[in-house]
Amino acid sequence: MAGPPRTTYRHGALREALVDAGVELARTGGPQAVVLREATRRVGVSANAAYRHFSDHRALLRAVGVVAMAQLAACMEQEQSRTPPRGAAAAARARLRGVGAGYLRFAREQPGLFLTAFAVNAEVADDPAARGDSGLSPLELLTTALDGLVDAGLLPPQRRPDAEMVAWSAVHGLSMLLIDGPLASLSDEHADALGSTLLDHVEAGLLRAP
Amino acid sequence: MAGPPRTTYRHGALREALVDAGVELARTGGPQAVVLREATRRVGVSANAAYRHFSDHRALLRAVGVVAMAQLAACMEQEQSRTPPRGAAAAARARLRGVGAGYLRFAREQPGLFLTAFAVNAEVADDPAARGDSGLSPLELLTTALDGLVDAGLLPPQRRPDAEMVAWSAVHGLSMLLIDGPLASLSDEHADALGSTLLDHVEAGLLRAP
DNA sequence: CGTCAGATGTTCACAGTGTCCACAACGGCT
DNA sequence: AGCCGTTGTGGACACTGTGAACATCTGACG
Structure with missing residues (x-):
């Protein structure tokens, strides 16, 4: 006599499913597009079910932002491991370059996620899940790269303070x-060239004159 | 016998009044806070009245963004006219510095308006009303300042291309x-110092080595 | 093994928002 | 005077976030 057993009960991974749906929404439409009801709809669950896992709409957005931030970090790491460097100094420079290039690439390729990550930046920055494979956050990746430049003797120590903020500001x-x-209408080629120029400028501003 | 004559009819400047209300909302709450119904409420008019002057909620937001962009330009001009320069080269440098300092000051002092201006940036950038007293848009102010540096012999011509984008990226x-x-929790002093450091870096990256 | 508490999902409800449509008042035109 | 386009109103709809009460499942404990 009882109706068919509900498949929605005890979903088991509702939170993850909602975050996944939210990530997809953010990917295609930016932070504005991650709407709680739509996420629940996609998962096939009632709207209020989300409130068992997120206190707020903003909490869901934050969770999506954490994923986006982690993907940003992964993108940076991937770019860093692209060209294996030879020599310690060159390696240190390449690591900084990878940080910047990965940042720019992620922003171009996943603008929705990028914007989402920074729409809730302040609340996400130090979330333990907002990290890449190496366990470092985007900011930590940058900091590490800059420290490496100091160690390699390429970045004068007196220029080290606040260097991450200068570099980050430029790429951000x-x-x-x-x-x-x-610059939204720039071609990919021009955008790449401009990114390269910008990274050159950053390096020029930071590194010790040869 | 007819009711009291309506004061809301033939408002005369409803559009301006709505934009003003929108600007106030944006000032205190950022782009998210500029909601059409609240603006009409503040003006004392029915919600749909806005649709006689704006096709869309987005059109209102865009109008607010134009005002914000104009205020940004004004802030930059004000900063430029702060310290009267002596000597052509120093004047050229001061104009660039003013552009950057005004940008940073506006972002700090009016974050809501700043964010609103860039929330609709692409649709606002070339609006004839998005200008300061000199009739120049923020981007044109920057371009002019950089051209002035080339004229003064401080910026090598081969470094001129894309220089506005590099400089703009940094301050933005x-x-x-x-x-x-x-960096949201930085004290004003530290933020100012950081801004100064950043502008130093930009200049160092651009200007001809002495 | 039966029962009960807590976790998880549902339904109902409400306020707020953007937007559409039909209507009303005003004011300048002939 | 009379008409018509402009400007504002009222009501309605779909959608959103969110709260409260209810239903169902599951694991722990007797």
């Missing part, structure tokens, strides 16, 4: 301008 | 990081 700003700023 | 990125990024 360019990313924003490329995503929906005045 | 720092602004974002200061507003709701990992």
Whole structure:
């Protein structure tokens, strides 16, 4: 007499499923598109079910942001391991370059996720899950790369303080301008070239004059 | 016998009033806070009245963004006229510095408006109203300053291409990081110092080595 | 093995938002 | 005076986030 047993009960991984749905929404539509009800709809669950796993709509957005931040870190690491360096100094430079290149690439290839990561940046930055395979957050990857440059004797110690903020500002700003700023209509080639130029400038501003 | 004559009819400047209300909302709450119904409520008019002047909620937001962009330009101009320069070369440098300092100051002092201006950046950038007193948009102010540096012999012509994007990226990125990024909790003093350091780096990266 | 508490999902409900449509008032035109 | 386009109103709808009460499942404990 009882109806068919509900398949939605005890989903088992509702939280992950909702985050996945949210990530997909963010990927295609940015932070604005990650709407709680739509995520539950995609998972096939009632809207309020989400409230058993997230206190808030914002909590869901934050969880999506954490995933996005982790993917950013992964993208940076992937770019770092692209060209195996030879020589300690070259390796240190390549690691910084990888940080910047990965950042820019992620912003171009996944603008929705990129924006989502930074829409909740302050609340996500130090989440233990917002890390890449190496266990480092994007900021830590940058910091590590800069420390490596100091160790290699390429970055004068007196220029080390706040260097991450200067470098980060540059790539972050360019990313924003490329995503929906005045540079949004640039071709991929020009955008790549501009990214390269920008990274050159950053290095020029930081590294010890040869 | 007819009811009291309506004061809301033929408002005369409803569009401006709605934009003003929207600006106030954006100022205190950022782009998210500029909600159409609240703006009409503040003006004392029915919600649908807005649709006689804006096709869309987004159109209202865009109008607010234009005002914000104009205020950004004004802030930059104000900073430029702060310290009267002596000597052509120093004047050229001061103009670039003013561009960057004004940008950073506006982002710190009016984060809501700053974010609103860039929330709709692509649709606002070339609006004729998004200008300061000099009639120049923020980007044009920067371009002009850089051209001035070339004329003054301080910026090597081969480094001129894309220089605005490099410079803009730096200040824009720092602004974002200061507003709701990992630098949001910085004291004003530290933020100012960091801004100064960043502008130093930008200049160092651009200008001809002495 | 039966029962009961807590976890998890559902339904109902409400306020708030953007937006559409039909209507009303005003004011300048002929 | 009379008409018509402009501007504002009222009501309605779909959608969102969110709270409260209810239902169902599951694991722990007797």
